[in-house]
Amino acid sequence: MSHTIRVTCAIIFKDQKVLCAQRSEKMSLPLKWEFPGGKIEDGESPEQSLIREIKEELNLEIEILREFQSYTHDYNNGKVIELIPFLARHIGGDLELKEHKQVIWKEIGNLKKLDWAEADIPILEDLLAWCRA
Numbered sequence: 001m002s003h004t005i006r007v008t009c010a011i012i013f014k015d016q017k018v019l020c021a022q023r024s025e026k027m028s029l030p031l032k033w034e035f036p037g038g039k040i041e042d043g044e045s046p047e048q049s050l051i052r053e054i055k056e057e058l059n060l061e062i063e064i065l066r067e068f069q070s071y072t073h074d075y076n077n078g079k080v081i082e083l084i085p086f087l088a089r090h091i092g093g094d095l096e097l098k099e100h101k102q103v104i105w106k107e108i109g110n111l112k113k114l115d116w117a118e119a120d121i122p123i124l125e126d127l128l129a130w131c132r133a
């Protein structure tokens, strides 16, 4: 039986656009789009983990504004991911790509055009519903 891997991700807004990150060819889920973030390490809170990951991966400092609903996804390859999304705001640092192939700022209405990691789909749906509300 596979254990659940807890992963945080950041929905970072700027000028009505959201930061979307494309995984590199070398990563798992190659070329899929995701909200940047990563695995929670032992002893970390989800928020601490996300702040660390965003600094490590993108050189950005963020402020976390709120948590959204988490979803658990089974990739049927032995990996079960609990994805914990947070709304966040860029407060410092210039964007540097350390791991991803590319990042883009995407309008809300165009988010669904990207080829997202499967675990992100319900989070994307919640985000779109929240933006419409």
Ligand SMILES: Nc1nc2c([nH]c(=O)n2[C@H]2C[C@H](O)[C@@H](COP(=O)(O)OP(=O)(O)OP(=O)(O)O)O2)c(=O)[nH]1
Binding pocket: 007, 008, 009, 027, 028, 029, 033, 034, 035, 036, 037, 038, 039, 081, 083, 117, 118, 119, 120
């Ligand atoms: N950061 C992030 N990871 C996601 C998202 N959606 C999704 O399925 N994942 C998966 C990809 C990875 O398997 C895992 C996050 O791991 P990670 O980014 O910290 O590390 P990694 O690529 O080295 O992970 P892995 O190769 O061991 O799978 O969660 C997402 O929106 N953001």
